[in-house]
Amino acid sequence: MNTGLISSRYALALYEFAQQQNAEDRVYDEAKLLAKSFVKFNDLRPVLDNPVLGKTQKKQIILLAMSNAVDAVFDKFLDLVLEKNRETQIQTITLKYIDLYRKRKNIYPAKLTIASDVDELTEKRLVAVVEKETHGTLEIEKFVDPAILGGFVLEVNNVRWDASVAGQLDKIKKNFMEQNIKTS
Secondary structure (H helix, E strand, O other): OOOOHHHHHHHHHHHHHHHHHOOOOHHHHHHHHHHHHHHHOOHHHHHOOOOOOOHHHEEEEHHHHHOOOOHHHHHHHHHHHHOOOOOOEEEEEEEEHHHHHHHOOEEEEEEEEEEEOOOOOOOOOOHHHHHHOOOEEEEEEEEEEEHHHHOOEEOOOOOOOOEEEEEOOOOOHHHHHHHHHHHH
């Protein structure tokens, strides 16, 4: 059976169960935590794929990766996944749940790159402008990169707004080069 189909079905079932329990927001936070754990702990996936380890051990490892703090709904989900021997797909199930939650709640992941930390008011104003354009909520991951020299770069839904000093200098340089080629 297609692992993408399996992951989608489990993610949808988890979402619907979490919604019935009024826990979809908590489960979303826990799904993000588990997804980050897979990135942070490179050995997590191979450990879960190991057929020698028992279900109890695998659950303890997952809980340890998540700092042992999970909601009852997510705990039942883990039990179901392990019972059905789907632990090899837990990462993709988690990612599908995150995508499903974001789609249903109209949340857009965004990457904000700034040259140096900005005050909260400035960040909120920028976010408000983009949220008005997208008619959704932004979930911002902020990065500081002095290489952009000033301004910001915001990426949302494969759209990139480059209002950085480095970006503007690049545009000026390209225009200057094009002008020189045309006059040569």
